[in-house]
Amino acid sequence: MTDTPQTRSDAPPTLPAQYQPGEVEQRRYEQWVSAGYFRADASSDKPAFSIVIPPPNVTGSLHVGHALDHTIQDILVRRKRMQGYETLWLPGTDHAGIATQNVVERQLAAQGLSRHDLGREKFVERVWQWKAESGGAILSQMRRLGDSVDWSRERFTMDEGLSRAVHTIFKRLYDDGLIYRAERIINWCPRCLTALSDIEVEHSDDEGELVSIRYGDGPNSIVVATTRAETMLGDTAVAVHPDDERYRHLVGTEVELPLTGRRIPIVADAHVDPEFGTGAVKVTPAHDPNDFEIGQRHGLPSLVIMDERGVISAPGPFQGLDRFEARRAVVEALRKEGRIVAEKRPYVHAVGHCSRCNTTVEPRLSLQWFVKTGPLAKAAGDAVRDGRVRIEPPEMAKRYFDWVDNMHDWCISRQLWWGHRIPVWYGPDGQVVCVGPDEEPPTGEGWHQDEDVLDTWFSSALWPFSTLGWPDDTPDLAKFYPTSVLVTGYDILFFWVARMMMFGLYAMNGRQPFHVVALHGMVRDQYGKKMSKSFGNVVDPLDWINRFGADATRFTLARGANPGADVPVSEEWCQGSRNFCNKLWNATRFALMNGATVAGELPPAEQLSTVDRWILSRLQQVIAEADEYFETYEFAKVCDVLYHFAWDDVCDWYVELVKPILAEGGPRADATRRVLGHVLDQLLRLLHPVIPFVTDELWTALTGGESVVIASWPVADASRRDEAAEAEIGKLQRVVTEVRRFRADQGLKPGQRVPARLSGLAEAGLAAHEKLIRTLARLDAPGDAFAASARVAVAGGVTIELDTRGSIDVAAERARLMKDRAAAEREIAQCRAKLDNPAFLDKAPAHVVDKVRTRLQVAEEDLARITAALEALPA
């Protein structure tokens, strides 16, 4: 073992040939947490960088969308931490009102029970119990991913502090007249039995049937069209456009409503579109938002004909029928009476569905609580308009404006039990009292609290400041509010971001909840398809973490993350990411085996070989580029730059170039060991935010440092840039590649050594690298019996004559050269055409003209070289 490569005297850790993530990840994460790296200190005088996590559903589990969202946040936080910021990434979970309640109700249903069987108190207890059972899952999954969150500050949207925040802001809004109670048509889910806000309703184009029904008889009859025939039972008018000549004579008269015997008025209302259908519309104020408005304008009664389950409640033959059965039955009854004018025909129109259970939403007249959004939304829009909050990518801001500028009042009451109960009490004599957080609710005979709870988004809208201690004036709030960045998918720009803006600005006296909103896309499969269970293309991040490692999973996601765009991923790409981690592992392994060192200053440039100066120069460029991409949330580019530097420059070239130097030993090898150590040290730091585990494992092994988590962030050193070295190594790479190409074309085995004579190296400035070129291209020194059988001509005037110990495939080489010649000729023609164009010379910028001249010169040299090589080929 005398020829063992030099190793560090203090016996470096020996690494296995393959990186095994499992054990490393668990060990590292525990160490990070116990070392307190993630704990934020509000009393620090370092500048603050804070992010609040978009709280996932407390009883949910980590899906690949979370994994993306968390990876991005962790990247930002880890880098800032290394840059010396006091960083806080605050974790927590959301109580997710309807979603969680639905889950528990399903569990009950399995036992044949409903929530009403338990009663409110018991039911809520049961939900808390479910939270206790399942609430830990997602948190431990976040640990698996490597989230560097401050666990000491974990919050829940229904914990005591947040409940007080909810209570406080409700009271304040109420007192300011921004919360009110009113009877309105709201979106109602007949299955969840609760009101829904606009954003909880998803529209899809459904096929319905449009039927035309004749109301009244004789010349005074009028035909209306509807897709919801059953609602005619609740009609209290027919409306036509005021300017519609066809019906002018009927306005003010009454018609008989079929099946009911009621007579209803015909009114004129500008809302009616005379072009649509018959130009006459039935008016059902209790079951349609438009009709409700018309009803208000004309003082029409609202007749409720359907109960909360969508079952007909109006007395008569249809009572007790479900709304869809009733629709068929009503149409049938009308047909029997000869009231159906035009047969029903298919009609595709947008229908609202409950975003939770997909049940068709029923517009329903009911008494609900609303937030008056006008002034709040205005402020939320202005904060973005005047630049206090930046939306990334900026194109997304338009969607935001569309939303905040056209927001309806927000229905915040939900007929659920799981959530923050509305802090309003009703007295026996109709009193309504909103009770503040520090006030006692009224007691006494007949007083009772509102039964409803608040929309989940009400409490999540407070997240950026309620989690920091608001309404109290806490050190956390002072230090970390406004938060630095909010990272989330564009799909909840409206759901959540706009609402945080509204409440943040309101509660914090005009101070915005965050400086930047960084939006990412949805994770998709490798064909750009949405992930769906039915399609079977859903990725489980935990599965990937188990099989490929958390780093590989994170790298795959980050590598696909272009700002605002969807992120395609696939298992193969994750394998590729794992391979990359392994590549780093082995590069570091090589460095350790060869005594790379990180101690002391880097030697000055004069003491370094061109190869070392080249890689250091490249490193500075990479630091600068990666840094810029980090700043602009261009994570795909961050990964791209670092991946290629690591793989191409460091592994494929630098390590290979350095092997002969290290083998030689001496001071040059010492310097190279120092540079190799430095480059890997810096590279691992740069990669740490993206792939924290493997980088920490390698960095500590390489440097002996405590942890790369708390290492300083690399800063580009412009004085190490060396264009001459880059040009020189670039030339060397071209020479080597060209020889390898020749060898491959000629079918020479990669390992086979071929005697060769090199000329023109000095002129090309590569005189010092002959040995390297010979090593990399596997060319031996020409012996006494050297007989050139082939000549490879390389750009820059280098010529290499090879003794292939036999004839070469002349035809193949000729074909190759002809192809190259054609390319060179094309290039020459292109350049000449430009340079012969006076307009080009006149108008094009000087550097472009210079570039074309250079290209022409290079192409001409190439052509000469290729032509010579062709002539030298044996016939």
Add this chain to the structure above:
RNA sequence: GGGCGAUUGGCGCAGAGGGAGCGCGCUUCCUUGACACGGAAGAGGUCACUGGUUCGAUUCCAGUAUCGCCCACCA
């Protein structure tokens, strides 16, 4: 119905007013003492279509087509 975006090699995506790039896949060769989760060398695209601006357009503008997303109370 309104708004936004996309259209670049087999697939997924970058890109910039002046020489078409990346990953995966594909072809050929190679177990060379960091790594086969590897190495070397390749093949493959008239950058959707039509006009316009420009010395020059794949890149800017307009229109067309196709696709996607968001918003929406026209029965």
